[in-house]
Amino acid sequence: MAPILTKGENISDLRLDCIPQDAENWVWDQFHKSPEVKLSRSFEDAYFYVDPVNQSTGTAGVRGTKAFTNGEHYWEIIFLEAPIGTSVMVGVGTEQTVLHMSDYKFVNLVGMDCNSWGLSYKGTVWNNGKSRQYCEPIYDEKTIIGCYLNLNNGTLSFYKNGVNLGVAFEGLDHVMEPLYPIISSTTTETEIGLGIRACRYSSLQDKCCSAIRQSLPCYHCVDSLPLPNIMKQYVKGF
Numbered sequence: 001m002a003p004i005l006t007k008g009e010n011i012s013d014l015r016l017d018c019i020p021q022d023a024e025n026w027v028w029d030q031f032h033k034s035p036e037v038k039l040s041r042s043f044e045d046a047y048f049y050v051d052p053v054n055q056s057t058g059t060a061g062v063r064g065t066k067a068f069t070n071g072e073h074y075w076e077i078i079f080l081e082a083p084i085g086t087s088v089m090v091g092v093g094t095e096q097t098v099l100h101m102s103d104y105k106f107v108n109l110v111g112m113d114c115n116s117w118g119l120s121y122k123g124t125v126w127n128n129g130k131s132r133q134y135c136e137p138i139y140d141e142k143t144i145i146g147c148y149l150n151l152n153n154g155t156l157s158f159y160k161n162g163v164n165l166g167v168a169f170e171g172l173d174h175v176m177e178p179l180y181p182i183i184s185s186t187t188t189e190t191e192i193g194l195g196i197r198a199c200r201y202s203s204l205q206d207k208c209c210s211a212i213r214q215s216l217p218c219y220h221c222v223d224s225l226p227l228p229n230i231m232k233q234y235v236k237g238f
Contacts, residue, residue, distance in 0.1 A: 019074045019148060020200035026066035026181075028194065034060035034100035045080065046183060048190040059087065059109045061099040061184035066197075067236070068092070068179045071206060073149045075181055076195030082141040083121035085187030090145050091118030091126075092156060094177040099184075109184035116182060117169045119145070119158050125168045134158075135165045144195060147181065209235050 027043035037060050038047045049056040066073075077090045086106040093116030101107060110118025111126025118126050125134040138145070138160065146159030154173030158165045172179065183192050201207050213235050216222060222236050 019146075020072045020198040022199050022201075024066065024073070024075075024197040024199050026064050026197060028062050029065045029180075032099065032180075033062035036060035036100065037062045044194040046192050046194075048185040048192075049188040056085075056106075056186055056188045058100070058102040058105050059107050059184060059186045061097070061109050061182055063093065063097065063099065064181035066181065068149055068151060068181075070151050071199055071201040072152060073147075073197075073199050075147050075197045077145045077147065077183060078193035078195050079121075079138070079141060079143045079145070080191035080193050081189070082139055083143075083185075083187070083190065085185070085190075088121045088183075088185045088187060088190055088192075089118040089126070090147060090158075090183050091116060091181075092147070092149060092172075092179040093117070093182045094175065094179060096177070097180075097182060099182075106186040110182050117156055117172070118182070118184075119168060127169060134168055135160065146196075149179065151179075 028039050028046050030039055030043060033039070036049050036058075038050055039045065039062070046062050048060050087108045089108060089110040091110040093110060096115040098109065098112065101109065108118065108120055108126050108131070110116045111131070112129055114128045116127070119134065120126065121138045123133060123135045123137045124131040135158070144161050146162070148157045148159065149172070150157075151173050154171050155167045156169040156172055157167050185192070213222065222232050225232060225235070227235070
């Protein structure tokens with residue numbers, strides 16, 4: 001079993017089987033998030049409901065800058081603080097996924113409707129407003145949740161501290177829209193970090209687009225490339 005790329009001492013000994021090894025550098029999207037989510041300067045850490053006066057008044061989410069359309073993708077979510085409260089979730093969703101609910105609506109945001117698929121820290125998985133028990137609840141600080149989206153066979157699986165929890169969802173290869181990584185929380189001062197990101201593509205064209213995207217310092221730098229607009233949009237998907 002080959003070691004996956006590491007980030008920080010907490011995951012330096014991580015060993016995962018059948019996981020992509022090519023590094024990605026997407027981050028949380030400052031333009032597609034709830035106003036109640038604050039991001040670190042690197043855009044890799046997300047802080048929910050951090051106002052020292054006002055407590056949580058609903059559910060907040062943020063999605064990644066990466067749009068998954070094909071290939072295999074793996075990323076890690078790190079609970080920098082122990083998850084508590086009504087809902088803290090990780091998963092994927094389309095552009096239609098709601099990222100903010102106010103008026104004291106505390107919901108399982110990722111999986112609330114047919115546009116997203118998510119895992120709650122309580123061990124349930126959600127899609128289209130329906131849930132089922134998937135694993136034991138996750139209560140510990142520094143827990144690392146690995147998300148493995150395989151669009152070659154349409155599955156989404158989760159890992160806990162390097163242990164494969166099994167397939168949570170199937171049929172995602174039939175979703176006719178790009179999928180984005182998403183996290184959400186209802187809880188004041190939730191802190192979630194972004195760890196390893198890796199991918200594997202099957203076609204030469206996809207590998208070339210991925211290489212172009214990884215060579216650029218930022219997502220929006222794609223717009224300056226001397227390429228047709230349709231190709232720029234395709235490269236942005238990597």
